[in-house]
Amino acid sequence: MSRIRIADLLSRELSPGSVVVKGWVRTKRDSKAFSFLELNDGSCLANLQVVADATLPGYEESVEPARTGAAVEVEGEVVESQGQGQRWEMQATRVTLVGAAPEDYPLQKKGHSLEFLRSIAHLRPRTNLFGAVFRIRSRMAFAIHRFFQERGFVYVHTPIITASDCEGAGEMFRVVTMEGEKVRGGAEEFFGKPTYLTVSGQLEGETFACALSNIYTFGPTFRAENSHTSRHAAEFWMIEPEIAFCDLEGDMTLAEEMVKYLVNDALDHCAEDLDFCNRFVDKGLLERLAFVRDRSFERISYTDAVELLRASGEAFEFPVEYGLALQSEHERYLTEKHFRCPTTVYNYPKEIKPFYMRRNDDEKTVAAMDLLVPGIGEIVGGSQREERLEVLLANLREQDLEESAYDWYVDLRRFGTVPHAGFGLGFERLLMFVTGVGNIRDVIPFPRTPGSAEF
């Protein structure tokens, strides 16, 4: 008899009859004559209630020790439940203990703190919350590919190891080879020069966009920043589309459409898991997601945003002044108090943005954009790229960057240059937004943060 997933079983209109299920016991309630086993196999949030009569052959060896955490295989008849709370339950005809869990199994059926669960990251996927979060994560990864593939974007694998040490996005991890305990360096360097873990696939992505027109990357990214916040990790996943023959307007539209698409997909395909998040993580989650799906996002230029903030009368800790970067508190004011919805801020002063962003005709701003969402802040950062050779070279000089290191990047402007644009979407930040989970460490399976690389 073949195994059926609990998700399949529970969604049946008619009883599938006699079947086999396999999973882990969440809890067991015993009485003299029989036991109730709550069985979960990760296919969905809900458990299957198994009724195991004490008269079952092998009851003492298989059912009695099947306490919380144990792995079991159960064969039985799916019948309508006599009790409240579930439609189907299984009347067991055979219970096999696959793997026992002794009494020191750390997960109790009661709520645990997220901090404690982080310390047992190898077991936390067996909880309701993390099961839900990682099913949603999987679905969102799939939806991202669908979104781009449906629009004719080509998936490009940009390198993890890179030699560009000045991509302008924070501190990098060095890649070295070892000789025993010693780091091999200098001319002995494996690649013949210093190399790093990528902080962005953008520059490489641009080369493919200038050939395949519309591309996206989706892979791990590394930042060696010593950041201690709920929104930063040293290793995270990023989605970076790059579009040829596209300006900032098209870039912003794509980013907004993408966020809406993903939220809509989650609402359609992760209803049970989102409902759990709504009940136990963030009571306003479903309402907010529906809002994001249904309403259009706000857009405001940096210049207007500065004026709006100055006129707001709000007492900010940091000054609001043209030419200064917007602080977290300013971004939060825009999305959480003023607009109360996702907001795209665009056209930033060129001084506070990297060399590759396209200079606007006002000569003061660049065609950059940040998509901000309530509760998290920046979820997307992007720009139209500088496609004019002379302007790009001037930018490199202005920012004291070594021109020769960007030969290949500059070549794109030498040979058949086109206007193009793109953005980066932080996958974990998207997941925080979609699930309502407040800490990035709880939406990535094994988080890497300063001082912490367990598991």
Next chain:
RNA sequence: UCCUCUGUAGCUCAGCGGUAGAGCGGGUGGCUGUUAACCACUAGGUCGUUGGUUCGAUCCCAACCGGAGGAGCCA
């Protein structure tokens, strides 16, 4: 890197300058178509580490280590 908070039983926490507490979880027994089951009994702690103050420190002080939140940086 800076600022703030925090570390007591397996978990969540209370507590106090003078022999360590609860709830939950675990174990045992009972009971019931149960579902955060229920009732009774029971085991379980070098109070993060090191040093200092004190007759006496889990408590006060310092340093260190771990955890969390925020800032910066960004996604």
